[in-house]
Amino acid sequence: LDVLFTDELARREAALGTGVRANAIHPGPAATLSVRYELPSRYKQRLGMSAAQLDEQARRLGLRTADEAAVGAEWLAPPTRP
Numbered sequence: 266l267d268v269l270f271t272d273e274l275a276r277r278e279a280a281l282g283t284g285v286r287a288n289a290i291h292p293g294p295a296a297t298l299s300v301r302y303e304l305p306s307r308y309k310q311r312l313g314m315s316a317a318q319l320d321e322q323a324r325r326l327g328l329r330t331a332d333e334a335a336v337g338a339e340w341l342a343p344p345t346r347p
Contacts, residue, residue: 292334
């Protein structure tokens with residue numbers, strides 16, 4: 266859905282000639298707090314874990330950590346202007 270929205274926004278902005286770009290990025294499978302909705306029992310387990318334990322669990326499950334998942338969005342974001 267985000268890709269469709271982004272594509273339509275890019276099309277509209279191009280038609281208006283605003284110079285605004287629209288981008289979407291998917292971080293891939295990542296261990297984030299969204300697990301609270303998908304697996305409530307896993308979420309409760311994760312509440313008592315340290316950051317290092319959470320990262321290790323993500324790696325064992327073949328998931329990216331939240332920091333690793335954020336890299337694409339950080340790359341896509343424009344530099345901060347003063």
